[in-house]
Amino acid sequence: MNTAMKNPKSIIENFEIYAPKLVSKEEFFVGGHRACQGCGEALAIRLMCKALGKDTVITNATGCMEVISSLYPTTAWKLPWIHAAFPNSAAVGSGVEAGLTALRRKGKVADRRIKSVAIGGDGGTMDIGFQALSGAMERGHDMLYVCFDNEAYMNTGIQRSSGTPFLAATTTAPAGKKIPGNQVWKKNLAEIMVAHNLPYVATATPSYPIDFMNKVKKARQVKGPSYIHCFVACPTGWRSTSETCIKMGRLALETGIFPLYEVEDGKYRLTVEVPEKRRPVQDYLKGQGRFRHLTPDQIRVIQERVDIEWEALMIKVKHSKSRESLRAPRGV
Amino acid sequence: MGKRVGMEVAIASAEAAALCKFDVAAVYPITPQSHVAEHLSDIVHEGRVDASFITVESEHSALSAAIGAAGTGARVVTATSSQGLLYMSEVLPIASAMRLPIVMIIANRAVSGPINIWNDHSDIMPMRDTGWISFFADNGQEVVDMTIQAFKVGEDRRVMLPVNVNMDGFQLTHMVEPIIMPEQEEVDRFLPAYVPYAALHPDDIVSMGTLGMPEIYAEAQKSKDVALVNSIKVVKEVWKDWEKQFGRKYEPIQSYRTEDADIALLTMGSMGETAEIAVDELREQGVKVGLLKIKLWRPFPFDELKKAIKGIKVLVVTDRAISFGGPGGPVFSEIRSALYDQPKRPKVVNYIIGLGGRDVTVEGFMDMVRRAAKGKLSERYEIYGVRG
Numbered sequence: 001m002n003t004a005m006k007n008p009k010s011i012i013e014n015f016e017i018y019a020p021k022l023v024s025k026e027e028f029f030v031g032g033h034r035a036c037q038g039c040g041e042a043l044a045i046r047l048m049c050k051a052l053g054k055d056t057v058i059t060n061a062t063g064c065m066e067v068i069s070s071l072y073p074t075t076a077w078k079l080p081w082i083h084a085a086f087p088n089s090a091a092v093g094s095g096v097e098a099g100l101t102a103l104r105r106k107g108k109v110a111d112r113r114i115k116s117v118a119i120g121g122d123g124g125t126m127d128i129g130f131q132a133l134s135g136a137m138e139r140g141h142d143m144l145y146v147c148f149d150n151e152a153y154m155n156t157g158i159q160r161s162s163g164t165p166f167l168a169a170t171t172t173a174p175a176g177k178k179i180p181g182n183q184v185w186k187k188n189l190a191e192i193m194v195a196h197n198l199p200y201v202a203t204a205t206p207s208y209p210i211d212f213m214n215k216v217k218k219a220r221q222v223k224g225p226s227y228i229h230c231f232v233a234c235p236t237g238w239r240s241t242s243e244t245c246i247k248m249g250r251l252a253l254e255t256g257i258f259p260l261y262e263v264e265d266g267k268y269r270l271t272v273e274v275p276e277k278r279r280p281v282q283d284y285l286k287g288q289g290r291f292r293h294l295t296p297d298q299i300r301v302i303q304e305r306v307d308i309e310w311e312a313l314m315i316k317v318k319h320s321k322s323r324e325s326l327r328a329p330r331g332v
Numbered sequence: 333m334g335k336r337v338g339m340e341v342a343i344a345s346a347e348a349a350a351l352c353k354f355d356v357a358a359v360y361p362i363t364p365q366s367h368v369a370e371h372l373s374d375i376v377h378e379g380r381v382d383a384s385f386i387t388v389e390s391e392h393s394a395l396s397a398a399i400g401a402a403g404t405g406a407r408v409v410t411a412t413s414s415q416g417l418l419y420m421s422e423v424l425p426i427a428s429a430m431r432l433p434i435v436m437i438i439a440n441r442a443v444s445g446p447i448n449i450w451n452d453h454s455d456i457m458p459m460r461d462t463g464w465i466s467f468f469a470d471n472g473q474e475v476v477d478m479t480i481q482a483f484k485v486g487e488d489r490r491v492m493l494p495v496n497v498n499m500d501g502f503q504l505t506h507m508v509e510p511i512i513m514p515e516q517e518e519v520d521r522f523l524p525a526y527v528p529y530a531a532l533h534p535d536d537i538v539s540m541g542t543l544g545m546p547e548i549y550a551e552a553q554k555s556k557d558v559a560l561v562n563s564i565k566v567v568k569e570v571w572k573d574w575e576k577q578f579g580r581k582y583e584p585i586q587s588y589r590t591e592d593a594d595i596a597l598l599t600m601g602s603m604g605e606t607a608e609i610a611v612d613e614l615r616e617q618g619v620k621v622g623l624l625k626i627k628l629w630r631p632f633p634f635d636e637l638k639k640a641i642k643g644i645k646v647l648v649v650t651d652r653a654i655s656f657g658g659p660g661g662p663v664f665s666e667i668r669s670a671l672y673d674q675p676k677r678p679k680v681v682n683y684i685i686g687l688g689g690r691d692v693t694v695e696g697f698m699d700m701v702r703r704a705a706k707g708k709l710s711e712r713y714e715i716y717g718v719r720g
Contacts, residue, residue, distance in 0.1 A: 054534045055534050067543055070543050071545065072544050072548050072552075075539040080533055081537075081538075082400065082403050083540070083541035084396055084400075087422075088392060088423065090393075091388065092403075094400065095356065095396065095400025095403070096403060096532060098400075098406075099356050099405070099406035100533075102355040102356055102384045102401075102406055103355060103404060103405060103406055106382055108405070109404075109533060131389060131390060132393050135388060135390070
């Protein structure tokens with residue numbers, strides 16, 4: 001552990017821009033797994049693995065991806081992979097990093113950098129795994145955490161999580177006559193990770209695959225903790241059609257509901273342009289059964305909130321500064 | 333031969349782990365384990381062992397990080413107590429299912445509520461079915477020896493299981509005891525380098541912790557059970573090696589003055605030494621009494637128990653935990669069940685003692701023996717010395 005932050009300038013300097021023609025044909029998350037048709041998460045993982053390359057160890061929280069990819073005696077993983085439990089992928093991943101670092105230092109494994117990457121869904125990251133994530137990030141492990149956020153506990157049957165958007169219908173926040181769906185606003189975990197003073201935080205979606213892969217590559221370069229919040233469509237849970245998986249991510253961006261940005265040492269930057277005149281949130285909401293009960297008034301409330309959040313983000317993009325010096329120096 | 337030193341037992345347990353040159357320690361502090369956590373970090377920060385010390389944010393993460401590190405092939409130590417062990421409980425059976433030889437030093441302490449930081453065994457007893465090998469130490473010397481033995485047993489290819497070493501909180505952890513600390517080269521000779529069966533590394537790709545459907549789950553559980561049951565051979569072999577090299581003898585059940593005994597006490601952990609004194613005093617008074625001390629709780633030493641109780645008419649089993657609404661203390665119910673099919677078996681009686689740090693005196697043990705001998709225990713079990 002504590003190799004973090006050895007070379008704080010490394011992120012940008014060592015980073016090469018990814019382009020479609022540079023995308024490797026090699027697969028590390030292979031076909032034959034059991035994900036639903038149109039699963040945004042399985043696609044995102046496949047892209048993530050391509051960007052990470054072979055010198056990677058994946059720690060997977062319990063959830064859809066673990067279930068669909070590791071049915072004994074099969075595995076979809078052509079990377080070293082470990083799954084322990086639901087709330088602890090960040091903690092297990094921090095142990096992987098500590099183990100590999102110690103063994104490398106002691107000459108017990110080959111002398112090259114292997115990146116520990118922990119992944120989990122929104123429930124496993126934002127709810128039950130939140131403490132373990134905060135701890136692992138705060139301790140400065142040289143690891144990347146990627147949250148694949150499809151906005152509810154899809155594996156157990158579409159129950160509400162703290163990633164579920166306002167008014168969305170889930171099986172534990174149904175659109176009832178009295179209470180129309182989820183009653184609170186989605187937790188902004190990327191912001192909470194920024195507050196951990198991480199060298200690199202980004203939002204992403206497989207609907208913009210090159211942007212996502214660039215961010216994964218960049219995060220991989222960071223010698224220290226980094227976090228990517230990846231927004232993934234779940235046709236099954238969203239009551240949307242499977243062929244709209246990519247479109248949903250694009251609409252989320254174009255409406256400003258899920259902007260794509262990265263934060264390097266506190267400096268915000270939009271990585272994918274949003275049209276000057278953002279599309280109305282209605283365009284995003286209408287294709288999803290989880291929002292079909294919404295009244296025009298409720299949609300207006302959502303629009304107002306998205307506008308406010310967008311403005312707040314733009315202020316950060318405009319005025320934030322890189323504060324590399326805030327990174328705590330971390331031991332040896 | 334190591335030097336005899338006076339050392340606090342918690343610190344000595346960390347020193348024993350250091351002699352095993354662990355690669356990673358992931359520990360969350362909790363009373364009365366905290367001196368183990370502090371001393372392990374001290375050892376790493378002073379550079380005495382080249383290792384990573386992970387200051388995890390919880391016990392759940394302590395064992396989780398231990399799993400991750402052990403998954404890479406690192407030699408890993410952790411430590412906990414009481415609520416911390418319970419907080420780990422989700423992860424305990426995963427560590428054993430993954431066959432990762434993590435060593436955990438447990439400072440046994442009562443569980444809440446009411447909150448109580450003192451010693452009993454109510455933390456480890458609910459965790460007994462998680463597939464770990466469990467050692468129970470009587471004194472500081474045994475804590476040191478068992479910690480070193482634990483790595484050798486757990487890492488043996490015939491075993492590949494995590495091991496916990498139980499020492500009573502405060503009664504052991506915070507006592508300064510005379511301990512012969514083995515020399516580094518002695519431990520190096522005893523404990524071979526750890527070669528993992530599989531490790532998380534891109535040079536040899538494995539998937540660990542995969543999903544087991546009903547078609548395979550029972551087989552997976554059976555394989556863990558078989559491994560644990562069979563590990564007793566390796567435990568005994570390692571204890572023989574230890575005796576040969578260090579001269580200190582370990583047995584799954586240690587008998588004390590039981591040769592011609594009609595009645596025997598049975599203890600686990602530090603109360604064994606108090607019980608020994610009680611046996612000596614009763615012997616002087618002409619009572620034919622002996623003592624059995626369980627050192628290996630999992631795998632349960634059935635054959636050794638059957639041998640140890642030969643000739644004994646009344647067995648007084650002491651427990652330091654309650655199985656609420658159950659058949660008696662956990663040790664008692666297991667022992668009685670283990671002896672059920674014996675053609676000649678002793679009457680087994682049960683005292684639950686020393687809950688939450690309640691003192692049990694020599695006189696107390698003598699009283700238990702006298703009363704049991706007279707057949708005075710009417711209930712299935714009695715919480716000894718309890719008011720109301």
